[in-house]
Amino acid sequence: MEEGPSPGGAAPAEEWLETHGRALGHFVAGTWLKPPGRGTLQCREAATGRLLATVPRGEETDLAAAVEAAATAATRWGGLGGPRRAQHLQRLAVVLERGAAGVGAVAALSGGRPLSQTLGSDLELGLRLLRAPAGWAQLGPPGLGDWGPLGVVAVVTSGPCSVAALLWKLGALLAMGNAAVVLSPPEVALVPLLVAELSGEGGALPPGVLNVVTGTPGLRRALRAHPRVAAVTFLGLRQEEVQDAVWGSPWQGPRLGVTRGGRVVVIVLESADLDSAAAAIVGSVGTPPALFPWGGCVVLAQEGVATPLERRLRDRLGGLRVGDPLNPGTDVGPLPPTAAPPEGLAQAAREEGAEVFQPPVTLPPGGPFYPPTLLTGVAPASRCLREPAPVLVLLPVRSPGEAVTVTSGLPHVAAGAVWAQDVTLALDTADRLPLGLVWVNALDPLDPTGGGAGAGASLEALREFGRPPWDPPRDVGNRPGTLLELSPEPVPGGPAAAPDIAAAVEAARRVALGWGRLSGAARARVLREAAAALGGAGTAGPPQKDGGDDDDGGDDDDGGDDEDGRLRGALLRWAAHVELMGGAVQEVPGGRALVMRRPLGVVGVAWSGPRPLRRALELLPPALALGNGLVVVAPPSGVGPALRLRQVLVAAGLPGGALTVLPGGAENHGATLARHRPDGLWLCGGGTDPDWASVGSVAHVWVPGGILGGPGQEPPPGAEQELELRCTRPRCLCLPAGGP
Amino acid sequence: MAGRNPGTELELGWISKVHVNRPAVVRHAEQIKKWRTVKGNWQAAWLLKAVTCIDLTTLSGDDTPSNVHRLCFKAKHPIREDLLKALDMHDKGITVGAVCVYPARVTDAVNALKAAGCNIPVASVAAGFPSGQTPLETKLAEIKLAVEYGAREIDIVISRSLVLTGQWEGLYKEIRQCREACGEAHMKTILATGELGSLANVYKASMIAMMAGKHLYSESQPLQDSAEAIRYTPVSEAEPSETRRSQQCTGGGGQL
Secondary structure, eight states: OOOOOOOOSSHHHHHHHHHTTTBOOEEETTEEEOOTTOOEEEEEOTTTOOEEEEEEOOOHHHHHHHHHHHHHHHHHHHHTOHHHHHHHHHHHHHHHHHTHHHHHHHHHHHHOOOHHHIIIIIHHHHHHHHHHHHHHHHHOOTTOTTOEEOSEEEEEEOSOOOHHHHHHHHHHHHHTTOEEEEEEOGGGTHHHHHHHHHHHGGGSSOTTSEEEEEOOGGGGGGGGGOTTEEEEEEESOOHHHHHHHOOSOTTTSOEEEEOOOOEEEEEEOTTSOHHHHHHHHHHHHHSOOSSOTTOOEEEEEEHHHHHHHHHHHHHHHHTOOBSOTTSTTOSBOOOOTTOOOTHHHHHHHHHHTOEEEOOOOOOOSSSSOOOOOEEESOOTTSHHHHSOOSSEEEEEESSHHHHHHHHHHOSSEEEEEEEOSOHHHHHHHHHHSOOSEEEESOOOSOOTTTTTTOHHHHHHHHHHTEEOTTSOOOOTTOOTTOOOOOOOOOOTTOSOOHHHHHHHHHHHHHHHHHHHHSOHHHHHHHHHHHHHHHHHHSOOOOOOOOOSOTTSSSOOTTOHHHHHHHHHHHHHHHHHHHHHOOOEEEEETTEEEEEEEEEOSEEEEEOOSSSOOTTGGGGHHHHHHTTOEEEEEEOHHHHHHHHHHHHHHHHHTOOGGGEEEEEOTTSOOHHHHHHTOOSEEEEOOOSSOOOHHHHTTSSEEEOOGGGGOSTTSOOOTTHHHHHHHHTEEEEEEEEEOOOO | OOOOOOOOOOOTHHHHTOOOOHHHHHHHHHHHHHHOOOOHHHHHHHHHHHHHTOEEEOOOTTOOHHHHHHHHHHHHOOSOHHHHHHHTOTTSOOOOSEEEEOGGGHHHHHHHHHHHTOOOOEEEEESSTTTOOSOHHHHHHHHHHHHHHTOSEEEEEOOHHHHHTTOHHHHHHHHHHHHHHHTTSEEEEEOOGGGSOSHHHHHHHHHHHHHHTOSEEEOOOTTOOGGGGGGHHHHHHHHHHHHHHHHHHHSOOOOO
């Protein structure tokens, strides 16, 4: 007996396109903008290639109009205040929910994700990610009360962009008071256009707050000419495109954010429920997670259960239904419009001797469909493990420890899951994985917030689009990308050579893991002893008022004692912080999530430069207290105090490699540090800063700016919280609870 | 109908390494409920198919020949004539799969169905249904009597106490003996999953039942109210996988 078709999936989308006569325009300032005489680009259905609608080929003038409209709207929108903005956003969520059938159908038509996903989990997730920042805006986010909006934020969508991903970014940036300009290529343009049109209904968003401009990918270069664009977020960008896409520098240019995608690693241990694990893994292959669509899945199974698991995976893969994404019964849709079929990968795997299993499903004729694929018999060095692709790879491992090691060595991993009924083993393995999001006995639609727009993660998103009170607004006339050339001053002993930095980063990496794993109390003790030693060494003179500016390169005469005093204070404060710091338990739909902060790892502090940050030494205690290893390249004036600090810390018990101080002269070493791939990079050199192209490979780049306050002043309120967040990365462990 | 399941020797190794993660099973069941739907004609067809798989049952203390008679009439005509005509299925012989009663009412059911002139088998519950807390001798005697009275299917209920105390050999022996007592009649095993405590126990009990040679698969939750019937779906989730496994092992097996 057959199941028959389910009708009516695409109707709402087709109706919407018909009302516009299948020729859409840009959406700027609350109305459709169809500039005459533009070329058109075609939006095609993902599954069949049928022409759905045309959109204009945007040009610089269109972009300029959108930025102008956004800038005008942003001043009003930012001035509304949090609670009013929250009301608008909640209204937007209601409007989107009512129009859900249309949004889901459009997403399925143009993006190829099955309707069961776009109408189901995608949209639910997206609405949760929209409501959470609205909730924070209503209450006033803790610690971000003084933060202001950035102004105009550009959202550049380039790859497969699900509704959830778009609403994730839009929700956060709108809640903080910014106005958005969304730039889309035609393949992904229909969803933002529909969302923008819906946002105008019922006064959900004032006109101009959300604008959409369509065009070829080359149009994003035109953004560089707009200094009013204060931040740019890239959605769906592949790793290899990042270098070409970025511009400007962390110091002067717009703030850039790239959502990095990747794969999921699933570790199945001996005591796992194999049937449920296989069901969940195959479920994720069929419908890739909403926010990390590039991925695919790597399964590391303990040897004793690898064969039974493989058998179950093959059975379930054979049961997947590949077909038209608009059929609610389809499990697997076509490949997204900008993805290449992984046939080359499968071929390479065959040549390497791996086994490629593709169940005998009938693919619909025509269209970019690819059967679900399982690769077995591969090695960690195989190509299919080095490159993410929408395939399933199974690798046996001998023990949980080996699974953790293999996972640490895989590139491009976004999240992980551990399946084991033995709770101690499961939690311990999950703990040791170096990933930000780990599921235990589950593998649900993945979002970066770990299962339900957890409070912590939406706060992170808000911080990305807010301006802290100690960062002055960028001067609008300051054109990004201009670099000042200064002649470097000679430094005794010569500037830090590249091999020194390499050795230092290597040593820090070896030591940082152990240092980070120590309990908070152990690290606190080291810091307290160092503070005591520091206090005994110098005499604490009265703090002297320094009337000068803080741009002097290295004038330390205002009182090394005062500096000691401040350092001692910082060491003691952060010792107390780290002892009392704990994670939080979030109740999320379906269970609970443990949200913790973990150290970044190795942080490179590029302190040397023409205008080094005065009190950068005070950045070291929080970083060390929170378990990081540091490589500091110091200016001539800072080397002495830094080495003295290191001496007392090492005497108190800090491992030697955890803090290395190298002389750096007066030139900037940010780019050199970035080349050695630390986990974080802090640019305190001022002036000639390395640009995004050279430091973009580092995940956490930060320009501390005025966070420590002026000379002789207390740090501004909220600074300690910000420092804590900057020295750590979030870690979310999701524990599903029992069923209903 | 499927062939008879001969059963196998008791293999405790099959159940020793079983782990079931209940939240994951529940989630998976919900996914299936949400997204696999049938509409229109296909929905009607599947509903009719479901009717032909029903065991129409009355298991009350106040059953008498008259309400058993009414039940048997309903068994022969489960759907109203005019509805069947509208679906154009009135001549396809749509009846339920069986009629299920207590052993004392089997004779009444057999007579009523014979009078109606249809071949629907009568199934009898046995083995101390519903609680199963009777000695093994009376259970076997009950089965034999029910078969004598004319039941062609026997629905036994397992001893939950054996499952909850982990006496798997005892459970195997008991089901095996019941099966022998059934003789030619088909045997269904009711697992009473609501009282087994965990999905892992459900898995193990059903594996033991399949090893012992049950013919048709059945699980139910007697004495639970209808709201808990929603939990039926997660339980059936745990089943198909090991049904497949047991089919691989016994080479035959019941129909699902």
